[in-house]
Amino acid sequence: MLLTLLTHQWKADVRSSVFQKGLALNIIMGLLILYFGGIFLFLGFNIDDILLKVFPSQDPVAVFNGGMLYYFLMDLFFRFMLQEMPVLAVQPYLHLPVGKNRLVHFVLVKSVFSFLNVLPLLFMVPFMVSAVVPAYGAGVASVWLLALVALTLFNNFVLLYFKRQLAAKPLYTLAFGVVVSAVMLLDYFDLLSLNVASRAAFGQLLLQPWLVAVPLLLVAVAYTFNFRFLKEHTYPEELQVRKATKVSGSNIAFLSRFGEIGKLIELELKLIWRNKRPKSTLVMSAFILFYGVIFYKEPYMDGYAMLIFVGLMMTGMAMFSYGQFVPGWQSTHFDALLTQRISIYQFLKAKYWMFLAVTLFAYLITLPYGLLGYKILIINTVALLYNIGVNVFIIFYFSAYNTSRLDLSRGSAFNWQGVGASKFVMMLPLIIIPLLIYMPFGLMDVPYVGLATIGGLGLLGLIFQKQLLQWSARWFMKHKYKLATGFRQSE
């Protein structure tokens, strides 16, 4: 039975519409997997040599062991961000004669096959073969590996448990987070050395292999906790991590003064605020604001091209990442929009003003970077002008090709729904065209003329925004049937 359920899971993954849509996307995904898999494998086989070079006098296995606790703590963090709750999949089985125990086992066993659990094996196994086996023998080495796998799974189940508690008992999860951070801080201030503890623990394991019982016991305990908790809560409404949320975000009074456009903007703000995917898209683009911390130093500060790139990204990222799916955000009610008394021109104009506002906002937030040099200030202003004068319309142009429906309730991390080849094509001109415009001026060594040209184009776009918007609306009109048809195909 468990096997049948697992084959269903396999079918669900293989048949998921994401895989069946874009060939280009699959190829890119495949290449990414190969690339990262390759890096991990390479690291695994060579890490002992690398460690020997960095810490010449020390045993690479001991150094590796010393890093393990850090690794497992980081692992917990990444899991918190990325790991999904494999839960709702049981809904179609609840009314069937399948025992609850089985379903709960299924949910838990299923979580083991996540890439977060498989990926570490790619470097642990080669390291074991190339470093641990020669030093300690195959038997002890496999026990060592078993302990690492057990700890990986322990992390897996511990996190599932706490993430699930997040909805019911947030304090539990908070306490857990505080403990983990406290350990990290203690280590940072040298009050407690994770390195030493980690070395001692895993070193002992190599000397006394029976200690592997400890991590195995930990896994068993974590599994049991999960099992008990899930068994008690096999009701769909309780399993959902996100409960039916209360209505949030009230009417924004001042927007209604702007007539139809104001109402459309208000509608869109509610859409963003009340749905997971647009919200997380925006939150993620906020991280780009920290690009400056990375790039505003030598050697980048000498050139211009890199800084233009950073400026475009920082001021425009929210617009780029949200705009690349326009009008897919409205895909579930696109027909409704088309039949209402709203013209496409108004629809796009509302978007235009939103993009303008958010880009300006990002510009204002990144203004303090200007303290690092007036050059940054000039470049960011140029980037701002170009983004709201030219890039907006490039986004509108490409939006006519976004015919895939979006499910707004899912997060945006690793969510490939609605991501097609056109997305990659579209992101390029947003960044590359301004750089190409700049290039000849850069080569002729008149950078400020180049900047003025980019900014000037942006200004032209601002001046002729009405005409450009009308043109965008006509372009959009031409494609509206194709868009509406695409949106009607769920998944």
Add this chain to the structure above:
Amino acid sequence: MLTVKDLQKVYNGTVVVNIPELTIYAGEAIGLVGNNGAGKTTLFRLVLDLIRPTKGEVYAKDVNVAKSEDWKAYTGSHLDEGFLIDYLTAEEYFKFIGDLHGLSDGDITERLLPFVDLFNDEILNQRKYIRDFSKGNQKKIGIAAAALSNPELLILDEPFANLDPSSQIRLKNLLRHLRDQKRMTMLISSHDLSHVIEVCERILILEKGQLVQDMQTNENTLRELETYFTV
């Protein structure tokens, strides 16, 4: 067959279902009618142990459905698309349900025979996943899967919704056939008063979570119901 005792479900302070007492006898076909928000689907979910009651219990064959899972063996149900495994084909889904009840492939084919008319050549051998079927066809798949095991208790939420007129009539005959031939106990909700009267011999009216009327079907029932629902 089914006994409901002191059942209550409260969401954010609003009582959605409140049924002090209800008994359904084996072989009865019960029609549940009521306006939107009356709590029909919530009641079904409570009976199927899909939501936790705020108070009270549901007993199937004198066993609390929340405590034991025995009821699953003799209950077939379809409430909404959430009951379907949408990435399977219709055949794969029937096979899966059949396997759960120990049916052979032959059994499954045979038990689907009465559904051939209803399916109208649009369900089987289509080479597509359930998620790609229309709402009406998904409903047909769900109903067939629920009835596949010849359950003693059949629970259907709005089986006539989304179906075309011919399918509605075929389904009506099919349900009557199941009731008369297999002596299935049925619990069916519907907004279509005439259909539900033709299929069911006992009608329950639900309003704001309360059971307001419990009547046996006779020639006057339709008129009574229409009077009741005329505002």
